[in-house]
Amino acid sequence: MPRPASEAPTPIPGGERLLQRMFTRLGCHGRPPHFVVEFYPYANLTHTARLAKDFARVRLSDVLRHAPSQVIEAAAALLLARAYRIKPPAELRDRYQRFCRAPETRRKLERIRKRRCRPALPAADRFDLAAMFERLNRRYFVAALRRPRLAWSLRAWRVQMGQYDPALDRIVLSRRLDRPDVPRAVVEYVLYHEMLHVKHPAQFARCGFRAHSCEFREEEKRFARYDEARRWLLRLR
Ligand SMILES: [Zn+2]
Structure with a gap:
């Protein structure tokens, strides 16, 4: 059965440019890889990055789909910082955490988890x-x-x-x-x-x-x- 559109990975418009901007802002070393960036239907506020030599696949939880662009930016930067073992700027960390703590985010997550968690x-x-x-x-x-x-x-x-x-x-x-x-x-x-x-x-x-x-x-x-x-x-x- 095909997945409904809202449950499928979708490319993030401007995602590659965004990741390259964060790459530079964090001061990551070397040449930025070619980034493929998508929203992914995780059951949680999970984001993942798989880095190869000159290619990186970045998946941001689609809970961020309608988040303000500054929050998406912060999530991408924190993810990169983790992947490259760089301490992220406190400002970005705080911005992302405020979003995580917001009651609206918690409610949205709860709804998504109820829908997506595997039955047991x-x-x-x-x-x-x-x-x-x-x-x-x-x-x-x-x-x-x-x-x-x-x-x-x-x-x-x-x-x-x-x-x-x-x-x-x-x-x-x-x-x-x-x-x-x-x-x-x-x-x-x-x-x-x-x-x-x-x-x-x-x-x-x-x-x-x-x-x-x-x-x-x-x-x-x-x-x-x-x-x-x-x-x-x-x-x-
Ligand atoms: Zn435990």
Whole structure:
């Protein structure tokens, strides 16, 4: 089925000129590559740049499609700065962050995520996630955490093993963990980590703000088999 027009990548008019201008403004070294720039229907405020020797494909989230040109400029500059490891000017960073924080942007993102996020399967397989949630809740959260929806991803994710999405109020664990070779403690650890995200909501995580505060990291270490679970997950990669 063809995607509706609003869900397809579209070239950004004047995108190449814009990227070259930001390239110069940031003081990136060397000759600018040939930029191919498009709006891409990410489920979040995600922007990506793939750089080859003299060619770069830049994709800006299409959430920016109707944003003021100065915001698009700032997003492009921050993306380039990250790709070229340059500290971006504070002015551009602030401008972009103001846009991210604006209630109108948050609402728009929420609508898009509800539409675009992949469905997930109800949790019913080897591990009973609801029962596991309740056990962890009693042990580590004095049973005070409310339970979001729990599900397994449709496909086995490789890098990310779990995700909490506040807009959907849903924890999804990678189907990769729903296998006989995975120790229960590992699944518990991943679920525990996502439960901490429920407890410590990172409002702006999607805009590159830190989702794991020091407090979060300290609390994570309270998990009884923390080292063992982390070691096991590292081997999985
Ligand atoms: Zn996390």
